[in-house]
Amino acid sequence: MRVFFVRAKTLVALVLVAVITALACVGIVRYKQAVQASKNGYVIVIDPGHGGADGGVVSSQKKVKESEINLYVSKILANTLSRKGYTVKLTRSADIGLYEVGATNKKLSDMQKRKEIINASKPDLVISIHQNHFPSSSVHGAHVFYSDKQERSEQYAKIFQQDLNAELEQSKQYKKADYYVLQCSPYPSLLIECGFLSNPTDESNLLTASYREKLAKIIAKSVDKVFFGEA
Ligand SMILES: [Zn+2]
Incomplete structure (x- = not known):
């Protein structure tokens, strides 16, 4: 009989542990x-800088265009943020300029289109991705970089x-x-100027997929931090 009680107690304890664990799991999933x-x-809004005829700055060794790196990092960042549940808009998703056909000032026309996309999206945050160059x-x-035009940018x-x-x-x-x-x-x-294409170490890093993914991951974590305080 005593053995029976011990077994019964063990069984009750096990059932309790199972129920508590299940409730905790449901809680985590709901959270x-x-x-x-x-x-x-x-x-x-994620804005991959430059594109099309405007390649931006060029890497010193391999002659890779900034516009290409910007697009790559931006796309990973967009995917990462979408998976987290954010609504993401890219100003461009291919190697193209956003200027109107026949525009006399292509750069201005391109920037005005970006402005249009940003304002139509009414975003909580705009992140423009670029690469730097220095003599x-x-x-x-x-x-x-930020502008003091908006309250929370700094x-x-x-x-x-x-x-x-x-x-x-x-x-x-x-x-x-x-x-x-x-x-x-x-x-x-x-x-965000992710790095200097004029610096050999930054350049070799920025030419790898793993470094571009690392940058996108860091930036995505910062997005969580500004809105939810998550590290
Ligand atoms: Zn740039």
């Missing part, structure tokens, strides 16, 4: 679904720069800038 659903309410090849690293720039500094083991300072894409809308906007 994740709730976070996912709330992210659907956030709209992020001195020793300058390297990822830089975040606060967001600080977070993005801190995350890039920590993950890439660098110490860059985010900066105010007057780039058209940062000033063309009332929505928080950042321009």
